[in-house]
C-alpha cells in the first residue's frame with residue numbers, strides 16, 4: 212500500500228524527519244511518500260497559519276489522488292484541513308492529533324499532551340473536545356518553544372520538552388503522554404526511555420491506523436458531510452477548483 216505523509220508546514224527538514232518516523236513503523240510493503248506543500252507557512256503556530264496551510268494540504272491530497280494513494284496522514288498537530296481533505300478522497304485521511312489521542316486512550320485511562328507554544332496548547336484543547344476526547348486528557352502543556360526550535364535548537368528544545376513531560380508524569384495523574392507536534396516525531400523513543408511511561412507520537416500512530424483501515428478496506432464515507440464538495444465556479448487564484 213502507498214501512504215502519503217503530508218507535513219502541513221513547508222519545512223523540508225521536518226518533512227524528512229516525519230518520513231523517517233513513518234518508515235520506522237510502516238509494515239513491509241507499505242510505501243511512504245513524505246511531502247509538504249510548495250506554498251504556505253514555514254511553521255504552524257496560529258489559527259491563521261492553519262487556515263493558510265489547509266489549502267496546501269488539500270493541494271497535496273489532489274496530487275496524491277493523481278498519483279494513486281491508499282491513505283493520507285496530515286502530519287501537523289492541529290490536523291489542519293482534515294475534513295476538507297476527507298471530502299477530496301475515498302482514501303482514509305488521518306490527522307496526527309486525532310490518531311495520537313485515540314492510541315493514548317487505548318493504553319491509558321488518562322493522558323496529557325505536551326506541545327510547543329501556549330497558544331497552540333489552547334488549539335489542542337479545542338481539538339480534544341471536537342474529537343470527544345476531552346475527558347481522557349488531564350492537561351495540555353506547552354514547553355514554550357517555537358516550532359523551529361525543534362530544528363535549530365534541538366538540544367535546548369529536547370530539554371524543555373523532557374522537563375514538561377516529567378512534570379506531566381509527576382503531577383497530572385496520567386498513564387501516557389502525547390507529543391503535541393509533528394516536529395517531535397524523532398523524540399518519542401528517547402523520551403519514553405527517560406520518562407518510563409508510554410509516549411505516543413502522532414505520525415507513527417497515524418501510520419499504524421492508516422494501515423489498519425486500508426487492511427480492513429474501510430474508506431472515508433461519502434454519505435453526509437464528507438461527500439465530494441458540490442461543483443461550482445471558483446474565481447481568482449482558486450479558479451482551478453472550478454467544476
Ligand SMILES: O=C(O)C[C@H]1NC(=O)NC1=O
Nearest residue numbers: 254255287288331392393
Ligand atoms: O507545534 C505545533 O504547535 C503543532 C504544529 N505546528 C507545526 O508546524 N507542526 C505541528 O505539528
